[in-house]
Amino acid sequence: MKKRLFSLLLVLLLLTLCFPAAMAEAPAEETAPVEETAAVVETAAPEESAAPAFPYVLDQAGLLSDSQREALEQKAAALSEQHQCSLYIVTVNDHTSLNYDVYEATKGIFTHYDLGWGAEKNGVILLLSLNARDYAFAGHGSSGETICSRESSWLIEDMFLDDFRNNDWYGGFEDFLDACDTQLSILENGEDVNAGADIVTGPDGLDYHDYNNPYETREPSILPRVLAVIFIPVAVALIVCSVFKAQMKTAREATRADEYLVPHSMRLRTKEDRFTHRTESRTLIETDSGHRAGGGGGSSFHSGGGFSGRSGKF
Amino acid sequence: MPSQITNYQCPACTGPLHFVGSSGRLECEYCGSSYSVQEIEALYADKEEAAEQAGVQAQSAEAAQAAEEYSFQQGADGLKVYSCPSCGAELFCDETTAATSCPYCGNPTVVPSQFHGQRKPDFVLPFKLDKAAAVAALKNYYKGKKLLPRAFTDQNHIEEIRGVYVPFWLFDGRVSADIRYAATRVRSFTSGKYRITETDHFDVRRAGTLDFRRIPADGSKKMPDPMMDSLEPFDYGELKPFSTAYLPGFLADIYDVSADEAAERAVRRACSTSIAEMNATTGGYASCTPVSQRVEMPRFTAHYALLPVWMLATRWNDKTYLFAMNGQTGKLIGDLPVSMGRWWAWFFGIAGPLAAVLAAILFLM
Structure with a gap:
């Protein structure tokens, strides 16, 4: 019953929010029963060689220009085919009318529209709900679920979250696709997709960057240390030699006459301090959990029901 | 005509007198006698006044021929020439010189006319260090x-x-x-x-x-x-x-x-x-x-x-x-000269060991 209700609501949501263009092109279907519409979509579910009925990029919130949406669509299609793992991006203004949290809504869309690549339904879907600034992404199938493990999903979201926080939607979606591409490539090369996740669970159950215990699996770059070994000694030596050189030149023209000011001779004729105006600035206080720097909050990892993924706020 | 310059000579032995900062007195390096500034001022007041007047007259009558022994000339290059009252040697001084010493006999000489009128200082801060x-x-x-x-x-x-x-x-x-x-x-x-x-x-x-x-x-x-x-x-x-x-x-x-x-x-x-x-x-x-x-x-x-x-x-x-x-x-x-060799030696002497220590800390520990 619950599943049925959920499907119904999803279809309603997508009908009213997600497919206005489709509905405009097919006015005859406006009055079609809900289940029938769902069936139409279902029958057009992706086949390996056919173009998917559900677009890879569905921008209901209107965050992208046509050209941006088209570029992302092509990129997602190419990467999906390359890795045989479909990568979806969905944006809506508000998901809360469904009475489901953003992660459940994300899974619901994937399941309801039978998304994913091939029989295994490999895929990853990212949902952005603009009004509440919620996001979630979930992976399904062997590849999708693997790259959306707790550590790997952390690495993926680390790539795009800062873009969304800066309202750089196109950049964020591009980074999401790039991050999935990277993790899928690592997986295909037989390497560890979880390597490098500096992750720690906070007292609130959310995951945060663990800056106190940086990851050990990836060797930190030696470049900063090499630069430190070169530039710090050079800077110190330059300062010391400059001090030595300054000692060799002691004749300087005087610019002040402090010694010749008669003590207590200053007579202040006017001493005015007139208030003119006041300005005020407000800064939103970021929640500081003590783990994550950069002003961001934590995110939740979810697993089960054939999916794994992450959700949070951007 | 009196001299335009004054030699301060010891009243006891006529040796040259020098002002000595540590004692604040004029001392004779030959006989060791010493005199306070006030004593010498009193002794030489007349002589100085005469020298000052002579200098002023000589300056106001630049073209006039001065006395043979104590001639005053204005050189083309702005030098003034005085004659030493002790040894007679010519002293070439620039226009601003007010006190010097004879390069031949070593006697300290003062040109009182240089301090005539508005050119007379209000104060003098005596030397304390020699x-x-x-x-x-x-x-x-x-x-x-x-x-x-x-x-x-x-x-x-x-x-x-x-x-x-x-x-x-x-x-x-x-x-x-x-x-x-x-x-x-x-x-x-x-x-x-x-x-x-x-x-x-x-x-x-x-x-x-x-x-x-x-x-x-x-x-x-x-x-x-x-x-x-x-x-x-x-x-x-x-x-x-x-x-x-x-x-x-x-x-x-x-x-x-x-x-x-x-x-x-x-x-x-x-x-x-x-x-x-x-x-x-x-x-x-x-x-x-x-x-x-x-x-x-x-x-x-x-x-x-x-x-x-x-x-x-x-x-x-x-x-x-x-x-x-x-x-x-x-x-x-x-200002002192800078040895660039030493500069580089110090530069590498500081930078080298510091780089080695930093490298040891950053790469080995």
């Missing part, structure tokens, strides 16, 4: 100079050392300052989810006066201004009313930079200090930026004084290095 102290100060000055070429200290010797009474203008004046500032005071507090920063803006004005006393500015074109400025401060508590009796044994110049010309530097310094003092009264603000200012010293009084300076010249690698020492306090200044 030549030996200046030499010792220079050797001490070399110590601890890490970039000084070793050859400079080894091969270098003092080529010339002269005690000079340098003409200085001492300016008294009142600075008038009127400065407006844009100031802010900031208060931050938390309200709900927001940190609120309130900035109060103020129009601040300070106007008033500050008195300055005896700001020095040298009145000699021969003396580098930065070098003379760096010799400060002098202790004006020991200033004496001017007397030529303090000059024997030293060189002395009269000013060739007028008080009005020198005042520019002194006023600039006074204004700079006044601005800083005014700024100091605007405390309590998060920021305080001057937006307009009118700072000036409309009137000033200039005193003319001779201040004691030891000038030392050394030569190394065909270049002359000039040093100056405050003849009262012993403060010595001057």
Whole structure:
């Protein structure tokens, strides 16, 4: 019953929010029963060689220009085919009318529209709900679920979250696709997709960057240390030699006459301090959990029901 | 006709008298007699007056032929020629020379006419430190100079050392300052989810006066201004009313930079200090930026004084290095040569080991 209700609501949501263009092109279907519409979509579910009925990029919130949406669509299609793992991006203004949290809504869309690549339904879907600034992404199938493990999903979201926080939607979606591409490539090369996740669970159950215990699996770059070994000694030596050189030149023209000011001779004729105006600035206080720097909050990892993924706020 | 220059000779043995800073008396290096400044002033008052008059007359009648022995000539290059009353040798002096010594007989000589009328200094600050102290100060000055070429200290010797009474203008004046500032005071507090920063803006004005006393500015074109400025401060508590009796044994110049010309530097310094003092009264603000200012010293009084300076010249690698020492306090200044070899040695000596230690810490630990 619950599943049925959920499907119904999803279809309603997508009908009213997600497919206005489709509905405009097919006015005859406006009055079609809900289940029938769902069936139409279902029958057009992706086949390996056919173009998917559900677009890879569905921008209901209107965050992208046509050209941006088209570029992302092509990129997602190419990467999906390359890795045989479909990568979806969905944006809506508000998901809360469904009475489901953003992660459940994300899974619901994937399941309801039978998304994913091939029989295994490999895929990853990212949902952005603009009004509440919620996001979630979930992976399904062997590849999708693997790259959306707790550590790997952390690495993926680390790539795009800062873009969304800066309202750089196109950049964020591009980074999401790039991050999935990277993790899928690592997986295909037989390497560890979880390597490098500096992750720690906070007292609130959310995951945060663990800056106190940086990851050990990836060797930190030696470049900063090499630069430190070169530039710090050079800077110190330059300062010391400059001090030595300054000692060799002691004749300087005087610019002040402090010694010749008669003590207590200053007579202040006017001493005015007139208030003119006041300005005020407000800064939103970021929640500081003590783990994550950069002003961001934590995110939740979810697993089960054939999916794994992450959700949070951007 | 009397001589235009005066030799100060010992009344006991006629040997040359020198002013000695440590004792504050004029001493004879031959018989060891010593005399106070007042005694010598009394003894030589008539002679000095006569010499001064002779000099004034000679200057006013430049073209006239002076007496054969004590002729005064104005050279084409601006040099003045005097005859030494002791040995008769000709003394070539520039136009500003007021005290010197005969290069032949070594007798200290003073030209009283150079201090005639408005050119007479108000004060003189007698030398307290002697030549030996200046030499010792220079050797001490070399110590601890890490970039000084070793050859400079080894091969270098003092080529010339002269005690000079340098003409200085001492300016008294009142600075008038009127400065407006844009100031802010900031208060931050938390309200709900927001940190609120309130900035109060103020129009601040300070106007008033500050008195300055005896700001020095040298009145000699021969003396580098930065070098003379760096010799400060002098202790004006020991200033004496001017007397030529303090000059024997030293060189002395009269000013060739007028008080009005020198005042520019002194006023600039006074204004700079006044601005800083005014700024100091605007405390309590998060920021305080001057937006307009009118700072000036409309009137000033200039005193003319001779201040004691030891000038030392050394030569190394065909270049002359000039040093100056405050003849009262012993403060010595001057620019030294820099050994680039030593500079690089120090550079790599510091950078190399430091890089090794850093590398060990960053890569091995």
